[in-house]
Amino acid sequence: MAGHLDLLVGVVLLASPGFGISSCSLDARVALYRFRNLTQIPQVLNTTERLLLSFNYIRTVTTTSFPFLEQLQLLELGTQFTPLTIDREAFRNLPNLRILDLGQSQVSFLHPDAFQGLPHLLELRLFACGLSDAVLRDGYFRNLNSLSRLDLSFNKIHSLSLHPSFEELSSLKSIDFSFNQARAVCESELRPLQGKQFSFFGLADNNLYSRVAVDWEACGNPFRNMVLETLDVSGNGWNVDITGNFSRAIGGSQTTSLILTHHVMGSGFGFSNLRDPTQDTFAGLARSSVLHLDLSHGFIFSLNRRLFETLKALKFLNLAHNKINKIVDQAFYGLDKLQILNMSHNLLGELYNSDFYGLPELTYVDLQKNHIGIIQAQTFRSLEKLNMLDLRDNALKTISAIPSIPTILLGNNKLVSLPNIRLTAKFIQLSENRLEHLDDLYFLLRVPQLQILILSQNRLSSCQQSHTPSENLSLEQLFLEGNMLQLAWEFGLCWDVFRGLSRLQILYLNSNYLNFLPPGVFSDLTALRILNLNSNRLTALAPGSFPASLEILDVSKNQLLSPDPHLFASLSVLDITHNKFICVCELNMFISWLNQTNVTIFGSPEDLYCMYPDSFFGVSLYSVSMEGCDEEEMLKSLRFSLFVVWTVALTLFLVATLGVTQFRGLCFLCYQAAQRLVFGDHPQGTEPDTYKYDAYLCFSSKDFEWVQSALLRHLDRQYSDQNRFNLCFEERDFVPGENHIANIQAAVWSSRKIVCVVSRHFLRDGWCLEAFSHAQSRCFSDISSALIMVVVGSLTQYQLMKHQCLRGFVQKQQYLKWPEDLQDVGWFLSKLSQHIVKKEKEKKKDENIVMQTLATIS
Known part of the structure; x- marks a missing residue:
């Protein structure tokens, strides 16, 4: 109710900026006056049910402050910016008030009869009001027979001596004395509460019993004849002795949940000044029927023998955020009914076979965020009813035995492989490990009854053998993001990894470096609804790539150039943002579909933009005009x-x-x-000139064998006397020991032409690209066309233009392409020879200047 009310308040405040409206009401039932600089109670309609007056300057509340508001149920007067005075029977005109909130208002005066006349009040909020012991001692809460919840936290109460009128509060279920200054609480002080049953009793952060000497025999049991569902005594600085004395003092009082967090029990790591709890520490709770014990946020280092032996009824034990490094044999002996054990955020390094003996009913163990590096094979064997094991954020490199339980959480460890054992889990989480072999994936996909498998952020990339398809009929969700499946698929291996997963509904393959999808890889996924392929390197999607059942597809942050819109016809949601669209006529069909489709396109229009050509760079696809691209109209x-x-x-x-x-x-x-026959039988030699070489042949060292057989044997004089050219290339003519850049520059400037054999290896070779740049520099300097580019292999113009140094040449100059048919090789070599011997009409620089430049560079 309060959460919805705050949301409503926020909407109203936003709707009236500057708070210029003097009042606000909805259906005449809610009156909102927060932050209105009020100094007195405003007049409201008599139909008002909620009156909100916080954050004002109201100083005084008297009997006449309110008109008769018979329907008012909630009054909020908290957080006044000035001290508040509350006079006698101040709320008498609000007979049906259910909730009164005065929290965080400094009450300078509170009349003992201030709350008289409120027979139906259920909740009274007096937290952080600066109240003293008098509010408990002098009977301020008389006649509040309906009061169920009393909040007196964050005040200045030193003593919990209660007025006898508390005995009359028969409906009181929750009382909070947390964050006060009560140094001790004894049986005589809380006697008026005897015979009552509380859902919550708060005594946290009072320094209770820790700053004064206590005669425990004389003090007695403060909760005698009470039933407490939750008792919060955390943050009081209790050591082992105080905890033991308190446990004995309240022995016999029924306490379902005991919260003892933020204690100082335990020696901690590397210290011995404080003791760890022992068998006697909680012995006094034997007759209290404690079901929930919270000992988190402390310094316990060792769980000693039979530590919780007397807590026969305990079902939930929280030991998180301690310094536990050692579990002594029989530490959990006696906890025959314990179901949940939380030991997360501790310092455990190893788990032994005997660590969890004596827990026959345990269903859930939380061991995350320890330092566990090894687990003995029989550690969990005795936990016959275990359903969930959480070992996330540890240091496991291997695990010899995984229990056959429904839920296994092993994320963020260092696992490199999995044991080949029988599993029956329904949920397995193995993210952020170091699994490399897809053998582990095939093994997990064969786990019967498995429904959810999370293998995100591993290193799955290796597939060395064929596998039988899994035929898993139960798996519904599979998360494989953050792996490297491309390394396996590019060799044609493990394309059947999803074979047989006919009930899979959700598949995540994002961030797997994928540049293609194997044909039919999703053909068996007839129930697939959600597919995530974002942050890969996909450039194209083949027809029929996705199953007809697909509803939501994420292919954002890929490199799709001209996607086929027919692939997305069955979708309801598509995320195709942040791709590298080439806005040419081939994209016309997709742009038309984009403006007409009923598919929900995720993201803003600015996230769908052109990458090429440069004139459209960054332009939204929704703004690109494809006029003139219709071939029928152009040819009509x-x-x-x-x-x-x-x-x-x-x-x-x-x-x-x-x-x-x-x-x-x-x-x-x-x-x-x-x-x-016409010109004679001798090859025509090149004309003598000032260059040392006819041509500098620049290519990647990885292409040497191919270049030697395809070019050098047919062109270079040193390979055959029939050849006509004196060629220069790195493996033979570069000066050993000389600076590599100097060798490149010398070759470029001492050759009539520079022939760059551009292959995939050439584009990955930094020295080749450097030589290409120097060749272009010479062209600019000589105003000549000395650079000849020969493209080898299946390189597209788009791939060439991705490299800055090649882009300008490709856009402005013609280049040669090695023929795919062998019968064209002879013609190609002749064409290349003509380019080498061709004399350019160019303005050459003086030879002396060139030689001086080379000398300077060297």
């Missing part, structure tokens, strides 16, 4: 006239074209033979 005006020309041309040249295409190698040999 020319169709008739071109029909006749095309028919004639096709008839005349069809036979010739097919003949030349099929026998072009033979035709070129005939052409060369005729040329030799």
Whole structure:
């Protein structure tokens, strides 16, 4: 109720900036006056049910402050910016008030009869009001027969001596004395509460019993004849002795939940000035039927023998955030009914077979955020009813035995492999480990009844053998993000990893370096609804890549150029933001679909933008115009006239074209033979000039064998006397020991032409790219076309333009491409020779200047 009310208040405040409206009401039932600089109670409608007056300057509340508001149930007067005076029967005109909130208002005067006339009050909030012992001692709460919850925390109460009128508060269920200054509380002080049952009794952070000497025999049991569902005595600075004395003092009082957090029990790590709790520490609680014991946030180092032996009924034990490093044999002896054990955030390094003996009903063990590096094989064997084991954030490199339980959490360890054992888990979490082999994935996919498998942030990348498909009919969610599946799939291995997962609904494959999807990899996922492929390197998606059941697809942060919109027809939600779209005519169909589709496109329009060409860089796809891209419209005006020309041309040249295409190698040999008959049988040499070499052949060292067989053996004089060129290349002509850049510069400036053999290896070789840049620099300097680029392999223009040093050349200059057909090689070599011997009409610099430049660089 309070949360919804605060939300409503926020909406109203936002709707009236500056708080210029003097009042606010909704259906005449809520009156909101927060932050209005009020100095007195405003007049409100008699139908008001909630009156909110916090954050004002109201100084006094008297009987006449309120009109008769019979329907008012909530009054909020807390957090006044001035001291507050509350007079006698101040709230008498509010007979049906249920909640009165005065919290965080400094009450300078509170009349003993201030709360008289409130027979239906259920909750009284007096926290942080600066109240003293008098509020308990002088009967301020008389006649509040309906009062259920009393909050007196954060005050200045030194003694808990209660007025006899507390005995009349038959409905009181919750009372909070936390964050006061009560040094001790004894049986005589709380006698008026005897016979009552409390859902909550708060005594936290009072320095209770820790700053004064206590005669425990004389003090007695402060909770005698009371039933407490939750008793909070945390933050009082209790050591082992105080805890033991308190346990004996309250022995026999029924306490369901005992909260003892932020204590100082235990020696801690590396200290021995304080003792760890022993068998006697909690012995006094034997007859208190404690079900929940919270000992978190302390300094316990060792769990001693039979520490909790007397707590026969205990079901939940919280030991988190201590310094536990040692579990003595039989430490948990006697906890025959314990179901939940929390030992997270401790200093455990090893787990032994005997650590959890004596816990036959244990269902959940939380051991996360320790330093566990090794676990003996039988450690969990005695826990026959264990359902959930949490070992996240430890240091496990291997685990010899994983119990067959429904839920196993092993994330953020150092596991490199999994034991080949029988598992029956429904939920397995193994994220942030070091698993590399997909053998472990295939093994886990065969776990019967497995429903959720999390293997995020591992290193899955190796697939060395074939596997039988899993045929898992129960798996519904599979998380594989943050792995390296591309390294396995690019070799054609493990493409069947999802075979047989017919009930899988959610699959995460983001951040796996994927640059393609294996054909049919999702074909068996007939129930798949959500697929995440973001943050990969996908450039294209083949038709039929996704199952028809897919509803939500995330392919954001990839490198998709021109996606086919038919792939997304069955989707309800698509995230395709932050891709590298090439805004040319091929993208026209996708842009048209984008503006018409009923599929929900995730992200803002600015997140869908062009990367190429430069004129459209950063422009939203929703703003790109594809006019002029319709081929039918472009050809309509020319169709008739071109029909006749095309028919004639096709008839005349069809036979010739097919003949030349099929026998072009033979035709070129005939052409060369005729040329030799006319010009003679000797190869035409190059004209002498000022250059040392005819050409500098620049290529990656990884391509040497291919370059040698394809080019050098047919062009270089030292390979054959029939060849005509004196070529320069690194493996033979670079000066050993010389600076590599100097060698490159010397080769570039002493050669008539520079031939760069651009392959995939060339684009990854920094020295090759450096040589290309120097060659371009010479072209600019000489105003010549000395640079010849030969592209080898299946490199697209887009791949070439990704490199800054090649982009300008590709855009402005022609380049040669190595032929795919062997019969074209002869023609290509002839063409390349012509380019080498071709004399450019250029303005050359003086040779002396060039030589001086080379000397300076060297």
